[in-house]
Amino acid sequence: xxxxxxxxxxxxxxxxxxxxxxxxxxxxxxxxxxxxxxxxxxxxxxxxxxxxxxxxxxxxxxxxxxxxxxxxxxxxxxxxxxxxxxxxxxxxxxxxxxxxxxxxxxxxxxxxxxxxxxxxxxxxxxxxxxxxxxxxxxxxxxxxxxxxxxxxxxxxxxxxxxxxxxxxxxxxxxxxxxxxxxxxxxxxxxxxxxxxxxxxxx
Numbered sequence: 527x528x529x530x531x532x533x534x535x536x537x538x539x540x541x542x543x544x545x546x547x548x549x550x551x552x553x554x555x556x557x558x559x560x561x562x563x564x565x566x567x568x569x570x571x572x573x574x575x576x577x578x579x580x581x582x583x584x585x586x587x588x589x590x591x592x593x594x595x596x597x598x599x600x601x602x603x604x605x606x607x608x609x610x611x612x613x614x615x616x617x618x619x620x621x622x623x624x625x626x627x628x629x630x631x632x633x634x635x636x637x638x639x640x641x642x643x644x645x646x647x648x649x650x651x652x653x654x655x656x657x658x659x660x661x662x663x664x665x666x667x668x669x670x671x672x673x674x675x676x677x678x679x680x681x682x683x684x685x686x687x688x689x690x691x692x693x694x695x696x697x698x699x700x701x702x703x704x705x706x707x708x709x710x711x712x713x714x715x716x717x718x719x720x721x722x723x724x725x726x727x728x
Contacts, residue, residue, distance in 0.1 A: 535576035538595070540643065545583040547640045552581070554615035555637060555645065589642060596646040602633045608647045609635040629655045 542548040549560055549568050556579075562569040566583035575597060599605060602623075609619050612635075620636040627634070627648075634648035698712035 535572075535578050537578040537580075539580040539582055540592075540641075541584045541586060541590075542581050542639075542641050543583070543586070544640060545581050548581050551617075551639045552579070554617055555612065555639075557611065557615075592643065594644040594646060596634075596648055599647055599649050602649055602651075605633050605635055605647055605649055612637055624651075626655060629653075629657065631655065 545566055545568055549563065552568075552570055553559060556570055556572055558570060558572065560568045561571045568581045570577075570579040572579055597608075599608070609621070612619050617637045621634070622636070623633045625632055625634065630650045631652040632648045632650055634646045636644055636646045638644045692708045692710075699708065699710040
C-alpha cells in the first residue's frame with residue numbers, strides 16, 4: 527500500500543553575499559519579518575505561497591545556474607497589487623505584459639535582489655501555445671496592438687521574455703536583456719524590453 531505523503535511547503539535556500547542587505551530586501555518583497563536570524567543566516571516562513579525560504583551568506587564571484595524565481599498568482603489584478611506593494615516598499619519593478627514566456631501568454635512584473643536574483647510575480651493567461659521563439663514574442667505579433675493590450679493598465683508596457691532562454695550557441699543576443707542575463711557580447715538590438723533590467727543603463 528502506498529502511503530500518501532503530506533507535504534507542508536517547498537524549501538528554497540539561496541547563497542547571498544551580504545545577509546543583512548538581503549534580509550532588508552526580502553522583508554520588503556515578502557512583506558514579513560524573518561523568523562530566525564543568525565550570523566550569516568536568515569529564515570523566512572512564507573505563508574502565501576507556503577515556502578521555507580533561507581539565506582546563506584557565502585563568498586562567491588559569479589552567478590550560478592539559477593535562471594530566475596517566481597510566484598504564480600490568479601489574475602492580472604493580483605500581479606498589479608503585488609507590484610503596487612513592492613513599489614510602496616521602495617523596490618524597483620519591471621513589467622512584462624502580454625508576453626509569450628515558456629509557450630504561455632502571461633502578465634508579470636519583476637524585482638531583483640541585492641545579488642541580482644530576479645523574482646517575478648505572474649499570471650498565465652493562455653497556456654500551451656504553439657512552438658515559437660520564446661524571446662521577444664508579444665501580443666503585437668499576434669496582430670494585436672501593443673498599446674491596445676496595455677492601455678488600461680497604468681505604468682505597464684509590452685516586453686519580452688529574454689531572460690527565460692538563451693540564444694543558440696554562436697548566435698547574438700536578441701537584445702541587451704538577453705545579453706546581460708547570459709553574458710553575451712554581441713547584441714542584435716539595443717533593447718526590445720519595456721525597461722532596462724539590472725546591469726543595463728537606460
